[in-house]
Structures are given as structure tokens and as C-alpha cells.
Amino acid sequence: MHALPVILIFDIGKTNKKILLFDESYTLVEEETTHLPETTDEDGMLCEDVQGLTQWMRDAWQKVIHDKRYDVRAINISGYGASFVYLDESLEPFLPLYNYLKAYPPALQERFYKTYGGETSFSARTASPVLGSLNSGMQLYRLKEERPAQFKALKYALHLPQYLSFILTREPSSEITSIGCHTNLWDFEQNRYHEWVTREGIDLKFPPLKKSTDVVMVRSNEKTIPVGIGLHDSSAALIPYLKNFHEPFILLSTGTWCISLNPFNNTPLTTDELQHDGLCYLTYQGQPVKASRLFAGYEHEQEIKRLSDHYGEPIEQITAVAHDPEIIDRLKKRGWEERCLRDTLQHSVFGETDLKDFGNSAVAYHALIMNIVARQRMSTRIVMQGTDVKRIFVDGGFSKNSIYMHLLATLFPGVEVFAASVPQATALGAALILHARWNQKPLPANLIGLRHYAVNPR
Incomplete structure (x- = not known):
């Protein structure tokens, strides 16, 4: 019996963590959902347990790669945004993965927007409504202002999807769909990091920006597999x-x-x-x-x-x-x-x-x-x-x-x-952008099922 060629997708939501396998026709052949216990940060706020998530990813990866039913040809990740994993000089997480619902200090927020042109102008330029910690760049600004010693110890801040890829590849990267989603980081007029990111030295905490279709070749179980850098x-x-x-x-x-x-x-x-x-x-x-x-x-x-x-x-x-x-x-x-x-x-x-x-x-x-x-x-x-x-x-x-x-x-x-x-649209999207890396078949035309609703004449 020949092993079935598949692409492995990790789809990481705040509640559900999923492992999904798609065949060469992008039919979902296996799905496994896990709920991981949360932990708390130093203020008692519930947050993702980055250590538990890391271990789960490694265990799940090893389980699938050694499953003789499947020939894993590629891997990619989709994950929720507005969340950073903070790596020290040893490239290990050393701070909590803070909850994006955590309240933001009003005085610090007011000072930030006053410094950088006011809420209206700044929000328009970064396409980011004022959302506090949901603007993930503000989490880094807070770290710099409130805990400078820990900010100094920070080697890289990785958005969660890119950290999940890093677990498998050990190559840190930044990626545009994570950076461009109401983060306060991206200047949509200039198509680059906003001025404040470089003025505050935040850009030095980001690894190189790569294309969303880029991969890192990872050697495992006697074969080399392309691993994507993750998507929002x-x-x-x-x-x-x-x-x-x-x-x-x-x-x-x-x-x-x-x-x-x-x-x-x-x-x-x-x-x-x-x-x-x-x-x-x-x-x-x-x-x-x-x-x-x-x-x-x-x-x-x-x-x-x-x-x-x-x-x-x-x-x-x-x-x-x-x-x-x-x-x-x-x-x-x-x-x-x-x-x-x-x-x-x-x-x-x-x-x-x-x-x-x-x-x-x-x-x-x-x-x-x-x-x-x-x-x-x-x-x-x-x-x-x-x-x-x-x-x-x-x-x-x-x-x-x-x-x-x-x-x-x-x-x-x-x-x-x-x-x-679209069965598992988020995971399917992460699979599709790596199509050329693993799949020689043409993209199927029936990926999306549609039902038309006509205007009710009454």
C-alpha cells in the first residue's frame, strides 16, 4: 500500500488547535482538533500557554510525519493574529503570549497617538482603528516603555503564525499578512513599516520580512519537506x-x-x-x-x-x-x-x-x-x-x-x-499558496460550493 501524498496544515485558533491533511485534490482526508489549557500572565490575565502550544506542535508534527499512511510533501500554518511570541538571545520564548483583549493603559495610549500625529491621521495611515492591545504593535510599545530591561533582552518578536513555523524550521521571519492586519505597524501609503517603528527601534526586534509563499526546507524522517512561514x-x-x-x-x-x-x-x-x-x-x-x-x-x-x-x-x-x-x-x-x-x-x-x-x-x-x-x-x-x-x-x-x-x-x-x-477555508488557503511547492496536479475547479439566493419577489 502506497502512502497518500498530503500537505499538513496547522490551523491555530484561540479555542481550537487543528491538524489537517489535504490530498492532491485538496480533499480533506484527516482532521484532529485539540483544546489546550490556558495559563495566566504576570497580572493574572488568561493567555495562551506558549510552552504547552510549542510542545503540542512538536508532538503533532512527529506523529504525522511517522504515520505510514501519509507521505507529507509540505507543511504550512494559519493562526490568529494580534499576538506576539517574544524570543530571547537563545531564540526561546521568555515572556507570556499576552492576550490581545488585555486592557491597554489609557495614558500610554494617549501619549503614543499624541506623539505620532493623533488618532485620526495615524489610524488612516496604518489602516488600524484604535483598538488597544488588538493593535499588536502597541504591545511592543508598551513593553518598551514599561519594562525596558525586558525589551532590551528581546531578540525577536514573532507574530504567532510565524512563531508556529519557527517551531519547525528554527528560522525566524516576519510576514505581511500578520504585519498588515490592524497592527499599527504598516504604513499603507508608503507600503513599509510606519515611521514610529524605526524611530522607537521596534524594527530591530523583527526578523527579515519574507514573501508569504516562501518556504524553509526542513529535513525530517529521512526526507526534506518545504515548510511555509505561516499566514494570518x-x-x-x-x-x-x-x-x-x-x-x-x-x-x-x-x-x-x-x-x-x-x-x-x-x-x-x-x-x-x-x-x-x-x-x-x-x-x-x-x-x-x-x-x-x-x-x-x-x-x-x-x-x-x-x-x-x-x-x-x-x-x-x-x-x-x-x-x-x-x-x-x-x-x-x-x-x-x-x-x-x-x-x-x-x-x-x-x-x-x-x-x-x-x-x-x-x-x-x-x-x-x-x-x-x-x-x-x-x-x-x-x-x-x-x-x-x-x-x-x-x-x-x-x-x-x-x-x-x-x-x-x-x-x-x-x-x-x-x-x-468551503471546508476549512482558512487551512485550505494556507495549503493553496504552497501548491507549486508540492503538487503537480492543476488546482481543482470545485473548491467552493455555492448556493444562489434570488431576491424574493414578495
């Missing part, structure tokens, strides 16, 4: 769509955050867009991707708990209700849609509405989704303006919600709206 997960998830579609489109990636990504809009972020949660990512080719965010998945999760408590029904029963045009019509006649369309991205009229007004859970759930989709239109239109977008691809949780999909199609009547199905 949001940019990786866009790759299957960029490989399959060349006409302008928007990818609406739905989860806790619903993120509208337009890789065909590279105009500079305006002040208004920044104030409405607009930002930019960079593709693996270094091209800007204008994006906007809506906290809709989180809101949906909170509100269906409220519905469940009020109506005394299981959450699964409430969310399983199918799209009902008659319920939508009744809600419209009551003026509900009009109220929703007057809402803002940050304000939900549904959250202030007495559930007794709806009568039953099916009507209430339709009303909730109507409100979410109305504000989703506002968010998506931020990145759509000025571009010739003809398609919206929706992936993630809401792509499976028939009410959401029908209503979204109704609110974008001049655009084709599709529910997209």
Missing part, C-alpha cells in the same frame, strides 16, 4: 476565493464578528470608515483588502439566549425555524423593517424591544435576523462603495441560516448573493 487566518480564508474568482466580489465571513472583505477596493480608509469599524487587511500578495466589521454573531448568540429564556424553548428549536415570507410581510406591515433600517452599526433596536410584542419565538427570531441583516447592509456597503462588485459570498455560520440569506439577497437586489461552502 483572516487573510488565509480569502485565498480559496481569490484562486477561484477573478470578477469583483465581497467575501462576508460570518462568525462572532461578521467581516466584509473586498479585495477589489484599495482606496485609502476615510475618517468616516474608520469610525464605523472599517480597516484593512493585506492579501498574501501584499495588496490591501478593505474590510468592515459587525459584532453580529455575538449579538445573535446573546439574543437567542434571551428568546430561549422568554419563550421557554431550546435554542436549537428557535434557530431551526425556516425562512417564512409571510412572517416577514407581517413584520414589514408593522413597520419593523423601517425601524431596523434607521438603526446604526452600534445600536440594535431589537435589544430594546419587549419580546411580548412578537407573540411567538418564530416571529421574534425573524425580527432579530431582520435587524442583524439591516445593519449588515450598512457594514458591507462601507467596503462596496466605488467598486463594481457583482457578487457577495457568505461563509461561516450565517451562510446556513435561510432567513439571513433570503433577507440579505433582498437588501442587495443588484448583486448575486451566494452561500459559500
Whole structure:
């Protein structure tokens, strides 16, 4: 029996750590998910256990490479962003992997923006809304200002995806999709590190910037394997769509955050867009991707708990209700849609509405989704303006919600709206950019499953 040629992908989220194997047709042949216990930093804040993660990576790598069923031809990594691993002179982690949700000192933040041109100007130049520790560059600025001795001891700061690659290759690198994602590090006008990075000596703590498609050849188990340098997960998830579609489109990636990504809009972020949660990512080719965010998945999760408590029904029963045009019509006649369309991205009229007004859970759930989709239109239109977008691809949780999909199609009547199905899109994207390194077969044409939602004539 011949071993199956595969590419191994480590897909590292904050909650789930995954090992995935794809064959030469990019069919997922094996997947294993692990949850690793967290630790705390010196202030008691929960954070990733970098030592535990490192050991898990090494063990998982050895397990797969010695599995006689598979011939591992290449390896790549996708991982969450806004997180640094700090290496000392011995190239070993010596500080916690700080949680990007950690509160940022207001006085230090104020001093930083005052020094470098003010929040509005700086945010526009770096395509980074003011997000505190979520702007990963601010974590390094804090380290330099608050703990100069540890900053001096720092040899390299690696964004998490690049550290995960380093575990296998022992070659440190920086990579553009991690650097370009609301980090405060990248000057989108000059297409280089922002002036503050060099003025503060932060650039000296970064290893060389490599192409996202670069690999390091690693010798293991009597063979040499190309290992990628890792990708930021949001940019990786866009790759299957960029490989399959060349006409302008928007990818609406739905989860806790619903993120509208337009890789065909590279105009500079305006002040208004920044104030409405607009930002930019960079593709693996270094091209800007204008994006906007809506906290809709989180809101949906909170509100269906409220519905469940009020109506005394299981959450699964409430969310399983199918799209009902008659319920939508009744809600419209009551003026509900009009109220929703007057809402803002940050304000939900549904959250202030007495559930007794709806009568039953099916009507209430339709009303909730109507409100979410109305504000989703506002968010998506931020990145759509000025571009010739003809398609919206929706992936993630809401792509499976028939009410959401029908209503979204109704609110974008001049655009084709599709529910997209890409098994493990983030991991698949990380695999696809190394295609030429391991796979002689042509890229398959059916990587993405699509279901079209037409405008409801009613």
C-alpha cells in the first residue's frame, strides 16, 4: 500500500488547535482538533500557554510525519493574529503570549497617538482603528516603555503564525499578512513599516520580512519537506476565493464578528470608515483588502439566549425555524423593517424591544435576523462603495441560516448573493499558496460550493 501524498496544515485558533491533511485534490482526508489549557500572565490575565502550544506542535508534527499512511510533501500554518511570541538571545520564548483583549493603559495610549500625529491621521495611515492591545504593535510599545530591561533582552518578536513555523524550521521571519492586519505597524501609503517603528527601534526586534509563499526546507524522517512561514487566518480564508474568482466580489465571513472583505477596493480608509469599524487587511500578495466589521454573531448568540429564556424553548428549536415570507410581510406591515433600517452599526433596536410584542419565538427570531441583516447592509456597503462588485459570498455560520440569506439577497437586489461552502477555508488557503511547492496536479475547479439566493419577489 502506497502512502497518500498530503500537505499538513496547522490551523491555530484561540479555542481550537487543528491538524489537517489535504490530498492532491485538496480533499480533506484527516482532521484532529485539540483544546489546550490556558495559563495566566504576570497580572493574572488568561493567555495562551506558549510552552504547552510549542510542545503540542512538536508532538503533532512527529506523529504525522511517522504515520505510514501519509507521505507529507509540505507543511504550512494559519493562526490568529494580534499576538506576539517574544524570543530571547537563545531564540526561546521568555515572556507570556499576552492576550490581545488585555486592557491597554489609557495614558500610554494617549501619549503614543499624541506623539505620532493623533488618532485620526495615524489610524488612516496604518489602516488600524484604535483598538488597544488588538493593535499588536502597541504591545511592543508598551513593553518598551514599561519594562525596558525586558525589551532590551528581546531578540525577536514573532507574530504567532510565524512563531508556529519557527517551531519547525528554527528560522525566524516576519510576514505581511500578520504585519498588515490592524497592527499599527504598516504604513499603507508608503507600503513599509510606519515611521514610529524605526524611530522607537521596534524594527530591530523583527526578523527579515519574507514573501508569504516562501518556504524553509526542513529535513525530517529521512526526507526534506518545504515548510511555509505561516499566514494570518483572516487573510488565509480569502485565498480559496481569490484562486477561484477573478470578477469583483465581497467575501462576508460570518462568525462572532461578521467581516466584509473586498479585495477589489484599495482606496485609502476615510475618517468616516474608520469610525464605523472599517480597516484593512493585506492579501498574501501584499495588496490591501478593505474590510468592515459587525459584532453580529455575538449579538445573535446573546439574543437567542434571551428568546430561549422568554419563550421557554431550546435554542436549537428557535434557530431551526425556516425562512417564512409571510412572517416577514407581517413584520414589514408593522413597520419593523423601517425601524431596523434607521438603526446604526452600534445600536440594535431589537435589544430594546419587549419580546411580548412578537407573540411567538418564530416571529421574534425573524425580527432579530431582520435587524442583524439591516445593519449588515450598512457594514458591507462601507467596503462596496466605488467598486463594481457583482457578487457577495457568505461563509461561516450565517451562510446556513435561510432567513439571513433570503433577507440579505433582498437588501442587495443588484448583486448575486451566494452561500459559500468551503471546508476549512482558512487551512485550505494556507495549503493553496504552497501548491507549486508540492503538487503537480492543476488546482481543482470545485473548491467552493455555492448556493444562489434570488431576491424574493414578495
